[in-house]
Amino acid sequence: MNKVRLGIIGIGNMGSGHVESILDGKVPEIELAAVADLRESRRQWAEETLPENVKIFETAEELLDYSDMDAVLVAIPHYDHPKYVMEALKRGFHAMCEKPAGVYTKQVREMNEEAAKHDLVFGMMFNQRTNHIYRKMHELVNGGQYGAIKRVNWIITDWYRTQAYYNSGGWRATWDGEGGGVLLNQCPHNLDLIQWICGMPKSVQAFCHEGKWHDIEVEDDVTAYLEYPNGATGVFVTTTGDAPGTNRFEVDLEKAKIVCENEEIKVYELDVNEREYCYTATEGFKKPEGSWIDVETDGENLQHVGVLRAFAGAILRGEPLIAGGEEGINGLTLSNAMHLSSWLKRPVEIPFDEELFLEELNKKRAASRKKEHVNEITFNTKGSYGSGKA
Amino acid sequence: MNKVRLGIIGIGNMGSGHVESILDGKVPEIELAAVADLRESRRQWAEETLPENVKIFETAEELLDYSDMDAVLVAIPHYDHPKYVMEALKRGFHAMCEKPAGVYTKQVREMNEEAAKHDLVFGMMFNQRTNHIYRKMHELVNGGQYGAIKRVNWIITDWYRTQAYYNSGGWRATWDGEGGGVLLNQCPHNLDLIQWICGMPKSVQAFCHEGKWHDIEVEDDVTAYLEYPNGATGVFVTTTGDAPGTNRFEVDLEKAKIVCENEEIKVYELDVNEREYCYTATEGFKKPEGSWIDVETDGENLQHVGVLRAFAGAILRGEPLIAGGEEGINGLTLSNAMHLSSWLKRPVEIPFDEELFLEELNKKRAASRKKEHVNEITFNTKGSYGSGKA
Numbered sequence: 001m002n003k004v005r006l007g008i009i010g011i012g013n014m015g016s017g018h019v020e021s022i023l024d025g026k027v028p029e030i031e032l033a034a035v036a037d038l039r040e041s042r043r044q045w046a047e048e049t050l051p052e053n054v055k056i057f058e059t060a061e062e063l064l065d066y067s068d069m070d071a072v073l074v075a076i077p078h079y080d081h082p083k084y085v086m087e088a089l090k091r092g093f094h095a096m097c098e099k100p101a102g103v104y105t106k107q108v109r110e111m112n113e114e115a116a117k118h119d120l121v122f123g124m125m126f127n128q129r130t131n132h133i134y135r136k137m138h139e140l141v142n143g144g145q146y147g148a149i150k151r152v153n154w155i156i157t158d159w160y161r162t163q164a165y166y167n168s169g170g171w172r173a174t175w176d177g178e179g180g181g182v183l184l185n186q187c188p189h190n191l192d193l194i195q196w197i198c199g200m201p202k203s204v205q206a207f208c209h210e211g212k213w214h215d216i217e218v219e220d221d222v223t224a225y226l227e228y229p230n231g232a233t234g235v236f237v238t239t240t241g242d243a244p245g246t247n248r249f250e251v252d253l254e255k256a257k258i259v260c261e262n263e264e265i266k267v268y269e270l271d272v273n274e275r276e277y278c279y280t281a282t283e284g285f286k287k288p289e290g291s292w293i294d295v296e297t298d299g300e301n302l303q304h305v306g307v308l309r310a311f312a313g314a315i316l317r318g319e320p321l322i323a324g325g326e327e328g329i330n331g332l333t334l335s336n337a338m339h340l341s342s343w344l345k346r347p348v349e350i351p352f353d354e355e356l357f358l359e360e361l362n363k364k365r366a367a368s369r370k371k372e373h374v375n376e377i378t379f380n381t382k383g384s385y386g387s388g389k390a
Numbered sequence: 391m392n393k394v395r396l397g398i399i400g401i402g403n404m405g406s407g408h409v410e411s412i413l414d415g416k417v418p419e420i421e422l423a424a425v426a427d428l429r430e431s432r433r434q435w436a437e438e439t440l441p442e443n444v445k446i447f448e449t450a451e452e453l454l455d456y457s458d459m460d461a462v463l464v465a466i467p468h469y470d471h472p473k474y475v476m477e478a479l480k481r482g483f484h485a486m487c488e489k490p491a492g493v494y495t496k497q498v499r500e501m502n503e504e505a506a507k508h509d510l511v512f513g514m515m516f517n518q519r520t521n522h523i524y525r526k527m528h529e530l531v532n533g534g535q536y537g538a539i540k541r542v543n544w545i546i547t548d549w550y551r552t553q554a555y556y557n558s559g560g561w562r563a564t565w566d567g568e569g570g571g572v573l574l575n576q577c578p579h580n581l582d583l584i585q586w587i588c589g590m591p592k593s594v595q596a597f598c599h600e601g602k603w604h605d606i607e608v609e610d611d612v613t614a615y616l617e618y619p620n621g622a623t624g625v626f627v628t629t630t631g632d633a634p635g636t637n638r639f640e641v642d643l644e645k646a647k648i649v650c651e652n653e654e655i656k657v658y659e660l661d662v663n664e665r666e667y668c669y670t671a672t673e674g675f676k677k678p679e680g681s682w683i684d685v686e687t688d689g690e691n692l693q694h695v696g697v698l699r700a701f702a703g704a705i706l707r708g709e710p711l712i713a714g715g716e717e718g719i720n721g722l723t724l725s726n727a728m729h730l731s732s733w734l735k736r737p738v739e740i741p742f743d744e745e746l747f748l749e750e751l752n753k754k755r756a757a758s759r760k761k762e763h764v765n766e767i768t769f770n771t772k773g774s775y776g777s778g779k780a
Contacts, residue, residue, distance in 0.1 A: 150631070150632065151547070151627075151629070151632060153545055153627065155543055155640070157541070157642075160677045161674060161675070162667070162668050162669075162671040162673065162674055162675075162676065163668055163669045163671075164671055164672050164673060164674050165674030165675065166674075168674050205595075205597075207595075207615055207617075207623065209621075209623070212621065213668065214668065221623065223615055223623055223625055225597055225613050225615065227597075231599075231602065233597065233599070233611065233613055235613060235625055235627060237541075237543065237625060239541070241540070241664075241668070242540065242541060242642050242647070242664075243647075243660060243664045243667070243677045243678050243680070244647055244658050244660075244677060244680060245647075245677075246640060246642075246647070246649075248638075250545070250636060252547075252632050252636075257632070257633075257634055257635075257636070259636075268634050270633060270634075274631075274632075274633045277552070277633070278552050278553055278603065278604065278631070279552075279553045281552040281553075281554055282554050283552065283554060283769075284551060284552055284554050284555030284558050284767065284769045285551070285552075285555065285769055286552065287550045287633045287634060287635075288633050290633070290634060377674065379673075379674045379675055
């Protein structure tokens with residue numbers, strides 16, 4: 001095999017972006033084999049846009065029955081991610097899953113169990129892990145030279161969306177169609193990154209506000225308080241209602257403070273470990289000495305293209321993925337824990353009761369209101385995923 | 391009267407700072423009349439340092455019986471602030487109260503009621519209100535041109551203190567001596583400023599950690615979530631355990647984002663009100679246009695000296711105070727609400743049940759442990775109050 005022949009299920013905002021990257025030759029080792037979309041308008045777009053040798057199907061099932069492919073990318077509404085990833089794997093296709101891995105961890109756990117049975121490549125579309133800024137954060141925090149984490153604070157409020165965005169799809173921002181709001185749609189990246197860089201918290205208390213800034217039934221404003229196993233605390237704030245919004249990620253460690261904002265990382269390095277200084281200093285008001293140091297990154301930020309290239313490399317030559325599919329459950333665990341905590345108005349320990357979460361989610365789904373004023377649009381999302389931003 | 395003759399009760403860290411400002415001629419309209427301190431070592435310092443005509447007393451009562459004074463400044467451990475302010479007012483002295491106004495709002499309410507009976511000047515030592523940065527924040531947020539507040543986020547973690555600081559006084563950082571930790575000692579400034587600039591929240595849920603970074607029984611790490619009457623939300627994070635710490639205060643409004651960090655204010659001004667844009671824009675991923683604007687301040691930051699000068703001006707010529715004494719209850723209300731919320735592990739509505747707070751505080755006081763290893767020191771606190779810092 002020289003090239004990976006890929007089928008894409010769902011050619012909405014995300015799927016059509018991947019189609020374009022492949023047609024533009026940005027992922028040389030991937031060849032588009034087939035696409036599927038339930039919507040007539042999207043299939044028409046495909047007929048007008050795609051080379052003749054690319055098969056166009058209506059349903060995911062039809063696409064999965066097509067055998068002249070090596071891999072499948074699932075880019076449909078979140079609830080069905082695990083289902084079609086599992087179907088693809090069962091048919092012997094490698095699988096790439098759009099984020100989030102699913103809507104509830106129970107279904108994602110099943111997907112991971114299925115994946116473990118196959119010797120196939122399974123990846124998650126965590127494109128922000130390709131960002132040099134976050135890769136450097138991961139390296140700095142996990143390198144060990146700065147000791148344990150003491151505090152985490154991520155204000156990630158630059159996911160602005162208008163009401164028109166929410167009106168652009170019937171499934172969007174509904175409990176029954178999407179299973180959540182900003183936590184499920186925009187934040188999977190950040191929830192993956194915060195756990196990738198800082199590890200998983202042991203408990204979460206979140207305050208989710210539904211329809212605070214938009215006419216939607218799901219949350220568009222979240223403040224979450226986190227507690228880590230080592231006693232460190234954290235805050236995660238997000239919304240789709242702030243303009244211009246902020247993306248400021250601070251991690252305080254025993255020997256350094258790391259702040260990532262405006263596409264740069266600043267590191268204040270202490271000369272001594274603060275934990276030792278605290279108990280040995282004789283002055284009451286002094287601080288341990290230190291200084292701001294320069295941080296260099298490789299500047300590379302390949303985003304979705306990087307994830308797809310690595311996916312091809314993994315299939316063709318066993319190279320590492322950007323993010324393994326089985327890692328998708330971590331960020332979703334955070335998201336589910338935040339929702340559950342907010343619904344129950346109490347802190348939630350991780351791991352939480354997955355059945356209880358599903359029960360509560362299903363109550364929300366049962367009460368989900370049918371959207372009015374839907375104006376189906378596929379937006380060009382270029383530059384809308386914080387791709388160049390830290 | 392040309393000059394205000396001032397008596398200072400308590401010449402520890404704060405009181406001796408005021409003494410020095412006055413002796414250095416920085417407050418030309420105030421003359422030091424008397425000081426009082428229970429500690430032999432501090433009276434000895436006074437004997438060695440003060441001009442002969444300044445009376446030195448052991449107890450507050452002795453000082454208050456001295457009649458050749460116009461005003462009294464109370465700078466003793468927090469519990470007794472209201473008591474001696476009330477005693478001073480009853481004797482016809484103008485009064486300046488060190489922060490916090492007291493330890494629990496019930497006692498501060500009594501102090502305010504007493505003050506209302508007298509035609510005397512009553513001020514609070516909220517020296518950070520003199521800071522040009524915070525005055526400008528107050529002006530920008532309350533000027534009306536940017537619409538309603540949507541989000542508040544203050545990470546104020548640059549109150550670093552060593553264990554030696556906590557070992558320097560028996561009353562310090564105990565429930566019985568001080569009535570709290572970072573919220574009662576370091577944060578009264580910030581809690582006053584956040585309410586002065588953003589108004590009072592309607593509810594608070596806080597996560598206070600006691601002795602997390604130091605060997606003390608009170609809180610030295612706090613994360614609080616706030617909800618405002620108009621639906622805006624907020625986060626307030628503080629600690630004495632982070633080095634170098636952060637002081638970043640962000641306020642998001644309908645027409646602007648204001649960020650105050652590193653002694654400067656940055657304002658991003660939107661061309662339109664985001665609330666209107668959200669519902670009228672036809673694009674899903676676009677944001678309202680805007681730009682960063684220059685903000686100029688008068689650069690003045692007189693701190694304690696500014697508060698004392700204004701106090702003298704208020705007594706001599708009826709000029710405005712920096713902060714009226716009766717305003718001290720607001721920041722303390724926030725502090726008490728945060729403590730109560732953390733103790734009860736639930737959100738606390740404001741106004742809260744003051745009797746319940748006192749009951750819970752008294753449980754803490756009853757279980758307060760006697761400090762060992764106390765090494766009484768009076769520190770020179772110059773430059774330790776974030777005086778030049780935003």
